[in-house]
Amino acid sequence: MKLHKALLCAAFWWFFPGAQAAEVDHAVEAALAARGAADVLILLDDQARPALTPLSPTAAPRLRRRALVEALRDRAALQQAALGDWLASRGVAHRRFWLVNAIQASIGPVELAALSTREGVARIAANPSIALRLAPASVPGLRPAATTGVEWGVAKIRAPEAWAAGVTGQGVVIGGQDTGYQWDHPALKAQYRGWNGSSASHARSWHDAIHPGAPANNCGYDAPAPCDDHGHGTHTAGTFAGDDGGANRIGVAPGARWIGCRNMAAGNGTPATYIECMQWFLAPTDPAGNDPDPDYAPDIISNSWGCPASEGCTVGNELAGAVQTLVEAGIFFVAAAGNDGSTCGSILDAPATYDASFVVGATTATDAITGFSSRGPVAGAAAARPDVIAPGSGVRSAVLGNAYSSMSGTSMATPHVAGVAALMMDANPALKGHPQEVAALLRATAVRDGITDPYRTSCGGLSLGTWPNHQAGWGRIDAWAAVQAATPDVFSDGFEG
Incomplete structure (x- = not known):
């Protein structure tokens, strides 16, 4: 399915006239135009690391780590609940994260139009597949791959x-x-x-x-x-x-x-x-x-x-x-x-x-x-x-x-x-x-x-x-x-x- 950018933008405002749109990566728009679907990360507004009060900065690392994980998970559970339910109700495959306050989803133009003006959504980012870039695999004069003891x-x-x-x-x-x-x-x-x-x-x-x-x-x-x-x-x-x-x-x-x-x-x-x-x-x-x-x-x-x-x-x-x-x-x-x-x-x-x-x-x-x-x-x-x-x-x-x-x-x-x-x-x-x-x-x-x-x-x-x-x-x-x-x-x- 081909969807031109102009039509996509028009769809945003047809759904939500006068709304303040979230930032949308150009790569998301390009994927929708080319394939009619896009793999995205939906970034919520609140990305700050939670304060760990009453723990002090000198608290034991294990205690701080547990407190941090608990705070991050609690925030995601609270702030992502409605959005997750909305995606699920529309049959949109998605995965929630708490380390970053975000949800990964595979969306189409209708979902993007709705998400772009949804309260609490700051950005809709592309989630592309990226190839590992390696250095030259062999260099002249290297020792052979046979057993050599301490490398x-x-x-x-x-x-x-x-x-x-x-x-x-x-x-x-x-x-x-x-x-x-x-x-x-x-x-x-x-x-x-x-x-x-x-x-x-x-x-x-x-x-x-x-x-x-x-x-x-x-x-x-x-x-x-x-x-x-x-x-x-x-x-x-x-x-x-x-x-x-x-x-x-x-x-x-x-x-x-x-x-x-x-x-x-x-x-x-x-x-x-x-x-x-x-x-x-x-x-x-x-x-x-x-x-x-x-x-x-x-x-x-x-x-x-x-x-x-x-x-x-x-x-x-x-x-x-x-x-x-x-x-x-x-x-x-x-x-x-x-x-x-x-x-x-x-x-x-x-x-x-x-x-x-x-x-x-x-x-x-x-x-x-x-x-x-x-x-x-x-x-x-x-x-x-x-x-x-x-x-x-x-x-x-x-x-x-x-x-x-x-x-x-x-x-x-x-x-x-x-x-x-x-x-x-x-x-x-x-x-x-x-x-x-x-x-x-x-x-x-x-x-x-x-x-x-x-x-x-x-x-x-x-x-x-x-x-x-x-x-x-x-x-x-x-x-x-x-x-x-x-x-x-x-x-x-x-x-x-």
């Missing part, structure tokens, strides 16, 4: 020194949202929180945000157990926690546990799938999606995905608000800078553009910033970006079919940082729930000597020798230095910087 990036950042001191990430949970995960891969099975050593229970350890209507994929929809239809997610999980108990020492924090959420179908995600995974991480649910419990939230979330505005990603504040809420709930949120380098100002995609994210660029084995690694500055950012750099070129990790192979990208650099954060929280559990302190220690202990950029001498007016800068941030991460700095009373030769 080069893990050794480069001195994680084995932390292991030797008994710090492996124990007691820490890392969440990953990606293309999914092969949970029973030999390098990942023992570390999966849903595995107790003899049987698996995926409740609160796995969620699939891919539902019917998403692109066709090998995992299907609403997968009840972790599944990876692409391989990207399995590779990233291997880097933050993988270890097969033998020669494949591919993970930075092999003593940590991990949980996962699939936010992409065959490499294609949407703003709604990203929000759904973030919401689930804040309060993981049972397999039916019920009984959300923030006590099961991860300590860290590793994010090797991007949501580019250039490809139709929602450009409002909804994703930024979701990330900020997770961080305020005490979760360390690590994000890939992107693979659009080597030009300056090439960190373009959410969530790497958000101040609340801890942003990671990529290096080679010689501490050179890779050509593909996106660089700052980020327009409007409060600080230099990226925050740090980490190994991301030719990183060998787990892949589908119980195998191992190399990939390149800031996607590969990001889980190195998530793993280091887990080591720090193992060494000092008081860091859990305090992402700002973790970020500060990672920046303070980063290696600066020997960092090079073969492609740029400066970005945003800052040379590579000025710290921080927009190419390497504060420098390349150092796991052992970060662990020592996190526990100065434990290690007598603690970091001095």
